[in-house]
Amino acid sequence: MKILEIHSDAWASLQSRRERLPHALLLIGQKGLGKFALAREFAASLLCESRSIDGTACGHCLACNWFAQGNHPDFRLLQPEALAATSEVEEGKKKPSQQITIDQIRSLDEFLGVGSHRGGLSIVLINPAEAMNRNAANSILKILEEPPPNILFLLVSGEPSGLLPTIRSRCQTLAVATPPQPVSVAALKASGIADAERWLALSGGSPRFAEEMAAAGQGSWLDILIARLQEGRNVSPLQMAGDLEKAIKDSKGNLQLKQVVEAMQKWLVDLNLSKHGLTARYFLGQQAKIGMLADMIPSVRLITFYRNMNLRRQEAEQPLNARLFLESIFLDYRALFSADRG
Template sequence: MIYPWHESDWRSLAEHCDQLPHALLFSGKENTGKTAFARHLAQALLCENSGAAYEACGQCPSCHLFAQNSHPDFYELTPEIPEGEAVGRKLLQIKIDAVRDVIEHVRLTSVRGGRRVVLVHPAESMNAQSANALLKILEEPPEGVVFLLVSHERDRLLPTVKSRCRQIVLHAPERAAALAYVRERHPQHAEELLAFHSGAPLFDDDAEQTALRGELLQLLSAPRLIAALDYAAAFDKHKLPLAVFLDWLQKWLLDVGLAQQNMPPLYYPAFAAQSAAVAARTAPHALFALTGRLNSLVPYGRHTLSVKMQLEFLLTEYLHFWQNK
């Protein structure tokens, strides 16, 4: 499917489908429908009755197979979650064995006599070995094979991989369109949720995480040492990675920084008064120092560090920051 805010991107691409390169890289903001766009294109490329408009007919055998996720000429590379295991704190990657397996298959002839399509998403989840393996086939692609790469963080891809693809930036929805979409699914807290997700409407709303984030915001508004230690223990019980906590705290600190400049909050509008109160009692130089400490931990957001200990450290640092003025 194509989301309404991508219809103009699709029309532009469909006009030149006859001149498609062997590899396309779709990039843009996360949770805005890039993978759905790439799937729509993959189905159109595999459809046996797509015609000049390059719209999948939805009726031919290829379309039926695609809809059932069983098309023999469609290959998908995405981080695998072992059956029966939770994602938790694991760093999910596309590994070299999966890439090699796909390469082996696409070098063979097409099962249904048409194109073969390989979808890679998110492309930045390839580790160095798998990215280099994919690069080799991008440099010498078999005839009739189209590679579709989807990336939320294009700068993390190897420059050589990007150079072998035609890069297309897909538009994010305007705020009005995104808010209308979210209101249909989360009518009670649409504006707050959309703000937290940076205007990207295609997020999964986890009630437990939302409640846990609300508890954190209450704590950050008026921190106390014992409450901070209790929160670290409670967060750890949910087995969430450190990256989740860093994201929540970084967004709060950004709102505090905006309040220090008499600007409205960006991520937590419902807590505008609380972030303004924290801004009034804190100094910018201390905010920059704390933000720097958070940034230094970002590369370890899904590392096997003790998340509880890291939260205790960061919340204690935040308490010192809150008391600094």
């Protein structure tokens, strides 16, 4: 996917800052827009030694070759171990961390103290910035309070409210907008994504997220979930939990419990929209069925269940028992359609 074509306005804004770069730049926007890819393109262009007219990296110079191979001496990427992991964790081994830790920040000491190897700018890219735990965030804050010369911190965040206010205040902020739907659909189709409209809707309008969902083959488990959810009061919570638990196990780490919960939350959003006479946002192909189901549910139940699902989303990170967790959620879902209105 050509990320610069999708975010041409954001790229132009980045280019306008090139001559007077801040010591810290924070890219914000909803998850899955491609902010990280945009930040990497900008970092590559700043380090490039033979930049193109449009500000992009040439892709051929020594600096670009180093950057592409992940070993440019003036670039550091900080991200959770879980994002960098490329293979399934062996049974009994410690799971990769979902956080950016204090040790990762401390590893920057020599990098920040030595200065640029190429006589130019040094760049630290932090993605996602809200993944920094408290100690890591405080350590970064101390650096931002007295930043070394010729260092640019690029922070990427889909949840800027999760950052310390003092960190946000020390960054220039660039809001990356959600691209117009036709632009994203065209980009997805150009990347070979079939049924682009469906995936874009399921992603909430985020083209990068839509591309990842489609490429990961998430259609199969989503089809199972959608089919069961459409059964309303006739759904079997135990069978539903069994089907989804099997899908999670068969995915070998590609499908997480939290993704099932997030899909459920999107279904509830569409039920609520339909309840108020509005068009579904996520499950476009099930608009008519969602409308029928919404008519069976008292509004207060729908709101209460959605609030409960926000708490369940946090529990999904480390459930004591995935099967029981799913059964509980689907039992609550079936209860939405109970004839008892009390």
